Amino acid sequence: MTYEEAKQVLEANGQAHVLQFWDRLDAAGREALLAQIAALDFKAVAELRQILSDSLSGHADEAEKAPMEPAPVTVLEGSERGELAAIGEKELRAGHVGALLVAGGQGSRLGFDGPKGCYPVGPLTDAPLFYFHARKLLALSKTYGAPVPWYIMTSRTNDAATRAFFEENQYFGLDRADVFFFTQGMWPALTTEGKIILDEPGHIFLGPDGHGGMLAALDRSGALEDMQKRGLTTLFYFQVDNPMVDIADPAFIGLHLRTRADVSAKVCAKRDPQEGLGVIVERNGRTEIVEYTEFTDEQKNERLPDGELRYKYGSVAIHVFSVDFLIHETHAGLPVHIAHKKVPYVDADGKTLKPASPNAYKFEKFIFDSLADAKVCSCLAFDRTQEFSPVKNAEGNDSPATCRADLARKWARWLNAVGVAVACDAAGYPSIRIEIDPAFAHDAATLARRLAGQSVDGTADILLKA
Numbered sequence: 001m002t003y004e005e006a007k008q009v010l011e012a013n014g015q016a017h018v019l020q021f022w023d024r025l026d027a028a029g030r031e032a033l034l035a036q037i038a039a040l041d042f043k044a045v046a047e048l049r050q051i052l053s054d055s056l057s058g059h060a061d062e063a064e065k066a067p068m069e070p071a072p073v074t075v076l077e078g079s080e081r082g083e084l085a086a087i088g089e090k091e092l093r094a095g096h097v098g099a100l101l102v103a104g105g106q107g108s109r110l111g112f113d114g115p116k117g118c119y120p121v122g123p124l125t126d127a128p129l130f131y132f133h134a135r136k137l138l139a140l141s142k143t144y145g146a147p148v149p150w151y152i153m154t155s156r157t158n159d160a161a162t163r164a165f166f167e168e169n170q171y172f173g174l175d176r177a178d179v180f181f182f183t184q185g186m187w188p189a190l191t192t193e194g195k196i197i198l199d200e201p202g203h204i205f206l207g208p209d210g211h212g213g214m215l216a217a218l219d220r221s222g223a224l225e226d227m228q229k230r231g232l233t234t235l236f237y238f239q240v241d242n243p244m245v246d247i248a249d250p251a252f253i254g255l256h257l258r259t260r261a262d263v264s265a266k267v268c269a270k271r272d273p274q275e276g277l278g279v280i281v282e283r284n285g286r287t288e289i290v291e292y293t294e295f296t297d298e299q300k301n302e303r304l305p306d307g308e309l310r311y312k313y314g315s316v317a318i319h320v321f322s323v324d325f326l327i328h329e330t331h332a333g334l335p336v337h338i339a340h341k342k343v344p345y346v347d348a349d350g351k352t353l354k355p356a357s358p359n360a361y362k363f364e365k366f367i368f369d370s371l372a373d374a375k376v377c378s379c380l381a382f383d384r385t386q387e388f389s390p391v392k393n394a395e396g397n398d399s400p401a402t403c404r405a406d407l408a409r410k411w412a413r414w415l416n417a418v419g420v421a422v423a424c425d426a427a428g429y430p431s432i433r434i435e436i437d438p439a440f441a442h443d444a445a446t447l448a449r450r451l452a453g454q455s456v457d458g459t460a461d462i463l464l465k466a
């Protein structure tokens with residue numbers, strides 16, 4: 001793209017200010033800015049401007065929402081888990097299951113310099129989040145004799161670092177032919193007046209377009225085509241921040257298949273009524289995940305006669321998608337969500353400033369909005385002490401400290417269950433450090449088989465690796 005072409009397209013779109021510091025830029029800076037302008041989807045930017053202006057002027061299409069009910073949730077009892085697991089295992093053995101990880105987020109709450117998947121959580125080895133996911137996939141492919149191809153969404157900001165990390169770590173033992181990276185789109189942030197924001201004189205501020213950007217990115221990158229070529233029918237979807245996730249849980253896949261669901265969701269009882277999980281509801285005969293911010297305090301605290309919360313179950317973004325539904329959704333178009341955020345910007349002198357309060361609007365699509373398009377959406381309850389402890393914040397709840405503690409507690413439970421006596425405090429936290437490679441054992445039953453005939457000292461640190 002030439003300067004003249006850039007000027008023309010920017011003027012036509014009311015964004016001429018993007019070139020205001022052109023005279024100050026050196027050749028490389030000019031080239032980089034032109035490349036950014038050439039890559040901008042001005043049709044999409046015009047749509048974002050319209051969405052913003054409708055929202056700010058109160059003209060957004062806020063149709064009266066139909067009343068909602070808690071969605072039905074399956075709680076597995078007795079032999080049911082085994083029966084469903086058999087269905088899922090058959091699908092895994094046939095090589096029909098893939099894994100879909102969204103790892104394009106900015107991880108701003110954690111404040112870690114690098115892709116969040118590189119964050120160390122292993123209590124003894126500092127193994128990163130990616131390690132725990134990869135080693136589970138390795139175990140699955142060995143157990144079922146078929147690969148579980150892994151599709152990893154990155155963003156332009158962390159793509160190169162993510163790929164390099166996998167290279168440095170030899171793909172954690174996985175066959176690199178079964179790992180497919182694809183990159184989500186980026187959107188500019190806009191001012192109240194709908195203007196694109198420069199965060200440096202020669203640079204447009206861009207942010208990832210949300211995990212819902214995955215649908216277009218799967219299509220654009222050829223990932224969907226790759227899934228079809230490999231004969232995949234079922235995709236297990238998860239987020240990068242939870243090392244406890246039970247990837248491709250056969251019972252969950254079994255429920256999804258038996259109910260002929262388009263998409264399924266794993267849900268857990270909320271920690272307390274105020275916990276910020278999306279809530280799984282039914283509205284107009286469809287299942288939806290409603291953000292907790294849309295609930296009144298009264299709704300959050302509403303209880304049934306037995307004392308349970310009426311809206312008890314929250315979604316933690318663990319899903320199974322049928323590949324056909326994903327393909328259908330790439331053409332459906334998800335709604336765009338607007339968030340008022342602090343975005344660095346340049347002042348009239350070209351100096352970058354960090355605002356103290358929100359100054360711009362960011363736009364994102366959320367993958368869970370696709371649930372409302374599903375004819376059948378099945379929900380399965382899970383035990384969060386076994387499967388969920390995300391690294392979201394630098395401190396406090398859902399932080400590295402709570403995640404490591406939850407991993408330690410879970411592994412101590414497994415060890416005690418298989419006869420290795422590990423002393424624990426009243427909260428179940430072990431007196432020794434433990435780390436179990438998921439490729440060594442992914443549950444207590446596998447651990448029992450792996451340790452059969454061995455004696456393990458439960459009074460010294462325990463590191464079990466495949």
Ligand code: UTP
Nearest residue numbers: 102103104105106107108109208210211239240
């Ligand atoms: P979060 O909502 O926790 O966002 O993402 P985040 O970007 O990781 O962290 P904060 O909010 O800035 O602190 C949930 C999952 O969705 C992915 C993340 O990588 C994470 O696995 N995600 C989020 C994307 O892949 N792309 C996005 O644009 C946003």
